[in-house]
Amino acid sequence: MKRVRVLSGLFLGLFCFAVAIPTAGLAGFSNSDLAGTWHVYSLSDQPLFNDPSWVRGTITINSSGVVTGGSLLNSYNSFATITGGSVSLNGIGVMSGSLTLSGGAPQDIPLN
Numbered sequence: 001m002k003r004v005r006v007l008s009g010l011f012l013g014l015f016c017f018a019v020a021i022p023t024a025g026l027a028g029f030s031n032s033d034l035a036g037t038w039h040v041y042s043l044s045d046q047p048l049f050n051d052p053s054w055v056r057g058t059i060t061i062n063s064s065g066v067v068t069g070g071s072l073l074n075s076y077n078s079f080a081t082i083t084g085g086s087v088s089l090n091g092i093g094v095m096s097g098s099l100t101l102s103g104g105a106p107q108d109i110p111l112n
Contacts, residue, residue: 034063034087034095038059053076056072059082066085067087069081086098
């Protein structure tokens with residue numbers, strides 16, 4: 001299994017961005033590298049309104065890239081359950097896909 005350093009963020013509960021960076025060269029990635037539970041943290045700000053915020057949570061992904069669950073909490077004390085989605089990695093580790101949230105109206109979050 002490749003060692004991967006991951007930087008990820010969820011901005012305003014509407015956008016998620018993740019970058020996978022190999023720690024030992026670009027040996028190639030596959031969806032199986034995403035398998036497991038990922039802890040995500042994000043800090044963001046809306047400078048126009050001076051409204052800093054944070055989001056934290058977990059996302060569980062299987063070896064096929066299917067999101068099987070997770071949860072998110074933001075600085076406004078809003079909680080959302082991740083009910084599904086799918087993600088994939090290209091050969092250099094760039095993630096794409098979407099998450100579906102509940103805890104209100106279901107919402108697709110694009111990852112790109």
